[in-house]
Amino acid sequence: MEMAAAAHGVNVKGSSMSPLEVASSSLQRTARTHSWLTPAGRIAHPSFMPKKLRHEDSLRWECRSSENAPKRCSIEVQAAVADLLTQEDKAVVSVPKGETWSVHKFGGTCVGTWERIWNVSGIIADDPSLRKLVVVSAMSKVTDQMYSLLNKAQNKDDSYEADLVEVYEKHREAAMSLLSEGTELDGFLNNLQSDVKNLLAILRAIYIAGHCTESFSDLIVGHGELWSAQMLAASVRKRGLLCKWMDARDVLVVNPTSSNQVDPDFEASEERLEAWYSQNQADTIIVTGFIASTSDNVPTTLKRDGSDFSAAIFAALFRAGQVTIWTDVDGVYSADPRKVSEAVILKTLSYQEAWEMSYFGANVLHPRTIIPVMRYDIPITIRNVFNLSVPGTKISRFTAVDTETPQLGNEPEGCSSVKGFATIDNVALINVEGTGMAGVPGTASTIFGAVKDAGANVVMISQASSEHSVCFAVPEKEAKAVAKTLEAKFQRALAAGRLSKVDIIPNCSILAAVGQRMASTPGVSATLFNALAKANINVRAIAQGCSEYNVTIVVNREDSVKALKAVHSRVYLSKTTMSVGIVGPGLIGGTLLKQLNEQAATLKEEFNIDLRVMGVLGSKTMLLNDRGIDLDSWKHSLKENGEPANIQKFTEHLQSNHSIPNTVIVDCTASAEVATHYHHWITRGIHIITPNKKANSGPLDQYLRLRALQRQSYTHYFYEATVGAGLPIISTLRGLLETGDKIQRIEGIFSGTLSYIFNNFTGDKSFSQIVLEAKASGYTEPDPRDDLSGMDVARKVTILARESGLKLELENVRPDSLVPEPLREGCSTKEFLSRLQEFDADLTKLRAEAEKSNEVLRYVGIVDLREKTGSVKLERYPKSHPFAQLSGSDNIISFTTQRYHKQPLIVRGPGAGAEVTAGGVFSDILRLASYLGAPS
């Protein structure tokens, strides 16, 4: 060991060096391997180590090393100069300082019962550190009980006595269970009794006076800590450790500041600590949290900063190697886990990040707690006393290593520069606006002077560079007073029109993204705002200081959880969670629900996509569920527990779970009425996916309005299954158009039903019989006349024409109808199907004629971009033609374009049927998820 050698050198007889010189040189030699504490207790930087020790320096230069014998080191160096010290000097014992002190802080819930106190003593015993300093709060609820009985005494309510007896009993019982009979127990009970006796006397005086000073109040409420510390110390001793307890009021000196806070007086506290320690040397010390004294020895408390602050101050006084704050949560979460179920525990945070997070309401650690430990680079770990298997969150200095390792465990993968999100609810924005502010120095000062006069705390400030408006956030309850004060202050400017208004924007929430690595990382705010836009959240105000550790966003309160969820899931790539509503649980809707059910687990596990069907709306009944409908039994539940269908209620319900950032409605009806709701859904930020052709083939002006609205919003509208079911028709067309190809003609067999019918109309079966088969196979529209009339194909032609940029109305397509005239109107679908056979002869004749010329009948649709027309007709094709080669419900679509002009681009395959159609809809849902940030 180097230090031993150094110390050895001191004792070398006959050395020509004086003891001081020897000590100086050992200081020098070990400067790079050990930290030395200066006489004032600071860590000396190697380059500032004195070359020569002076006599007055010598006593308290101490070694702080990670090796196990720092105390010996310091004493040995002192021994080197011992000859030069007076007897008095030698008597001084300094507190050993160094990394071996491990500080723990246990809050009230950690020591709420005697079992818990015992558990805590076990944690202390298990800590292998050489020295342990434990800061402890009062048993849970005791501080509140003390405040309450104090208030009672002050208000001449003599039940305070009974309350105090209750507090006494609580501690007596805990001690009786915790400590074995004998001196420890007796000692504690004696102290407890004598404290209670004194308290009764003080409270009696307060009762009589009807008044209590702050120092009396602080004296009284601080007793809970005195008792818990003594009980814990006794338990630790019971486990075999040497342990002393410290009444922090003997050591910790604080000065009051404004705004009900205190500042520690480190110098005075350090002096008192030296004195205390010279009388109470021990390697395990239990200290009372929360309480302290003033420089005049008046008992006081750390006010709202509490015991965490005590722990941090003591850690600094002892130059501890680490602080562990024990609590009842697993660590600091990336967002409030009550709001974001996917929030993760952060393994590491920098001091600044912890600071920002706690400031912004992540109730972890009071920001002031961080200041004393930051001074000495002491890391703080937040751990769960009830879950020792979790390592917790370590808060320490921001290091370059952090920047190089963006992926720490389950921390952010993509946008890893954001560590976490915090929210503050209940704020209001105040907006001061007017042309008279620009270029007028002092406006801001006047504004914020007024805020100060109103006694409000400014949470956030934002001013655009045009200087025409200043906006800032204050706690909601203070908004009115602030606005009033401002109006009074700016009365003349308002009257003269230099200021146009002072507005309150109530019901706001603040969302803050925190991360030290956000500084100098481009794209962070873009990602955040993009996520908000996609969740259709309006941003009211923004602020980011140039430290770039924090981007603060103000949103409407009702959007706050949704916003938090949206940005969190974007940054953490947590499951892209979507609230899904299914309208029309018929053949396609039902098949889709089945497919969703089968695939849900895989999507969640492998693709991070979490689809929750929150509602199923049928034509008569609907089923709603807050957490997601059980897809194994939706049919049964809809039948048994369905409520009357109500599309407004359904829509609202889908968006009612604000923690789900995205909502999509899948319209699986063939209803034109349902399509009229798309407009409203888009304005609400709901994405739409549909196989229903009504909206896109309906009146042109409505269609254009819908598309315009959707394109300027951040919602998506996908309808691949409207043409060719699951076949990639719309996406192929889009791909051609978007890459600059020019469409000349789209031609093909677009009806699965009619394809099936004519593919099978070979002379063996009658036309009507085949229609029934098509219906049974699930190819037809709910009413097969929509297929046979050519209406369904006409709609598809219209959709493709419009998609290609043609302004076509459905009426202009005029398909050849295969529905016999007498069955077109005034009969039900059922009646139609049963009577269709009466008219078989016509089509049998047509088929036979074609057959004679070695041709087949095919029902085709054509979009002619040059002629700007759409048409649908029954045609004859030679048996060698590709259209004659189809089978089943095959669709075939050929695109003739500028690029594909010699040979058209052809898409062919089954173009109707439940599985392929629902599959097409499903793939649109996944496309949406990937647009919303799911990994691709």
Ligand SMILES: NC(=O)c1ccc[n+]([C@@H]2O[C@H](COP(=O)([O-])OP(=O)(O)OC[C@H]3O[C@@H](n4cnc5c(N)ncnc54)[C@H](O)[C@@H]3O)[C@@H](O)[C@H]2O)c1
């Ligand atoms: N069957 C196919 O192969 C196929 C292929 C592509 C596209 N599509 C389209 O899929 C859609 C559904 O077809 P399907 O075969 O499942 O029809 P379906 O009749 O089996 O199902 C439609 C469902 O919608 C319900 N519904 C009707 N109006 C409603 C309303 N106002 N509110 C709530 N629910 C309502 C009906 O009660 C029924 O349950 C149609 O638009 C169709 O054009 C079907």
Ligand SMILES: N[C@@H](CCO)C(=O)O
């Ligand atoms: N009824 C339609 C369904 C596909 O849109 C058809 O037969 O093609």
Ligand code: NA
């Ligand atoms: Na398609």
